[in-house]
Amino acid sequence: MLPQERRILLPLDLRPVKTLEEYKALGGLLGLERARALSPPQVIDVVKQSGLRGRGGAGFPTGVKWQTLYDDPSTTKYVVCNAAEGEPGTYKDRYLLGKNPYRVLEGMLIAAHAMNATAAVIGIKKKFIHPVQRLSGAIAELEEAGLAAPGFLEIVLGPDDYLFGEEKALLEVIDGNDAMPRNFPPFFVGIRATPTERNPTLVNNVETMSHLPAIFAKGPQWFCSMGTRDTPGTVMITLSGDVQRPGIYELPAGLTLRELLYDVGGGPAGDQPFKAVFSGVSNAVILPKIFDTPLDFGSMRRAGAGLGSAGFIVYDASHCMVKIALMFSAFLAESSCGQCVPCKRGCRIITEHLDALEHGRGSQENVNDIFYESGHCTDQTRCFLPQQESTLTTSIMHSFPEDFKRHAQGQGCLGGREPILPKIEYFDEGAGRFIYEQRPIVILSRP
Template identity: 45%
Template sequence: MTTFLLPLEHVTTLDDHLASDVGGRGIERARQLGPAATIELISKSGLRGRGGGGFPTGRKWAGIAAQRGDRRYLVCNGAEGEPGTFKDRALIRANPYQLVEGVIIAAAAIDAHDVYICLKASFEREIDLVKRAVEEFQDAGLCDGCSVTIVAGPEEYLFGEEKAMLEVIEGNEPLPRWLPPHIHGLFATAPQLGWESRATDDSHGDGPGAHPTLVNNVETLSNVCHILVRGADWFRSMGTAESPGTMVATVVGDVVAPDVGEIEMGTPLGAVIDAVGSGVKPGRTVKAVFSGVANAVITPEHLDAAVSYEGLAAVGSGMGSAGFIVYDDTTCMVETAYRLSRFLSIESCGQCPPCKLGSSAITEHLERIHLGTGGDDDLAVIGGWLDRVTDGSRCFLASEERILVSSILRAFPDEFAEHIETGRCPHPRRLPIPKLIDLADGTAVYDESFWRKRPDWTYDAIAETDTAT
């Protein structure tokens, strides 16, 4: 398969992009087709959102375009912060121009008044690349009347949640709203279920409105110009019927060379681990694979599962952002449950008390079991909180906690029993949380500062003890 999203040579100028088979031609084709036919072509291609949910992209665009409102907005979500994921940053480094071209096409298709591209402030390299790409498109006259703002947001995981992202764009903390962007969009001037509205002003509309807002992921939008130029049938010639095209996968953890690679949808998971991450280390075997922290653990008997939305769902897990965290047979799964649960409990914003209190309690009792001081009563408390941690939740984080921890308890019950019976961990090791700062040349750089992060999103000045690191 020829990769197209991750070219062998990085595209570093607009001239390089325009010299390719696709560059600039996507915008030209979209102008020839018009908004409705552009959306129809994206629908026929079967492109699905690459940010985790896998919602059909054409249907999402059509829904926004049909919404009544005095203003529409487009938001590009590039705030990846889920452990094990680096694909969006890899795409921007490889070719920021295909992303910007996709943004321009999508904005025209839904008649967006303004565009916001959201990246974390710590992604300095990617911010510079996207800014330059936008400026080059504007200077070349390929972004007529297209207002693009680059938003440098906070480090918090919830910045990547689409409802929280709108809050950040409006100058607030990344705290998810109740209603989705297509109902309560950017700079909404009409209150929704009691949520605070904004005063009407000249810059964001002429009257009361919800301002329908389209939110798409970096990878999703990077596919658009290729589909416009090469057609829906070309895109469907790759992948599966339900999951056409390719996926940019990240493979980290206990592998020889952590990396990012473009794979065809439907490729077996074990083959993806071998092709992208060079497989597990000599003498070791795969014990568990996590597709980020939003899906159930995948155990070795399912390494032949197809990396597709339907393939991973068939084994009880999910695609997520195709950020695969691999743990080998030296791993303690009780410790894994504790550390991944801690990530979610720390990143919970606290607006929904069952989520913050429940994930924190689950983490505390998992730590007790991991350290050898826990008992059956700790398992009972964990089970009780898993039943109600999602009560009243505004976003999916609480569901991630439930899905993730429940799956580990079901898949590895003997390890929990052994910890409780022996009062010790049989596989002690320092298990990092693969929240990626950088990934290049087979080396992953993890965010070690996360272990100093408190539940209120502040940081301890001094690193925690070995029992917590």
């Protein structure tokens, strides 16, 4: 274990926890016992005191979300755990589920107690076969031990769509529909709603839920003793790309990106310096000049970037940023579900302009048009996806004007490597490397 690592969510020796008995021997289930001895408002108070922030991407304060749900007068409520994990460059949820499915389920039972929930559902991609198997086995053991009523913990399998992870789409999938975000947020209209019951639903990410058992077993002050005031606790970080030691690391929030890239990641993998880092595809590009920013939600936001789901994709100077922008833009355009015209149209047009620039058919006009479309693809849309397209693309263009100028003047790039969309399929722990989904960049063309 590297000196920077602090394993709370992960087993200390990284060996998967195989049985409920083994989990109990390691201190598991104590948090649930303590939470169940408290009233729901007391449980919510502990979560607020811990300062826990959601690890699904936005860093929303978990206690505040729980209080909103609790205050809703509806008599039927649900708890949903988001295990869709579709963000490029992120693998931490599957890693956690593979190592210890009991922890996230214990967290879901704590949340269900606080919400007096009718059921707790985990939504996960059907293709995540190993985590699904681990969850099924663990649920059976929890039922057998009398810790969860039969059928109370449910698994719902979903499609391999990026949008499945968007919470309003996640609820649609759990309700048996396609991964297309609905209008209302989960805290207002939840799963299995009827004309008379809205069923407000609490949605939290796998890692967020996984923090709860230790917060209740060891106390919120203990949790606040790690990380920063802004983001207490540890953060599961996926580090991929041009670093010597890619991997999944549990680290206290507040470590700087420089420490992550050099001390944890071992520095650049080749002989080129780092050029750009992306925290998934949801935030602005991170440049070396802000590498000393602490990795917490507030600091990253103030630095003009974002922590996201802490999946850092690293590119060295051998990459051309026009290619990278095209790759991410094409992914987002392809992921748009098409319900909102500005998103469907705008994301596609931005990708087409980038494609023209990349393949020598572009000019300054394409660059100008991308800026224009980025300001409009977000008009009255249901979810955050087009905002991602807009933020990510324009931030790359502002940060690397030289790369874009060369392409706009028909000079091509200075030997940019072909990038791989880092949609992680699997982490080969022995070899310390990620296996990516092999898929070509699809450019949606005008209908």
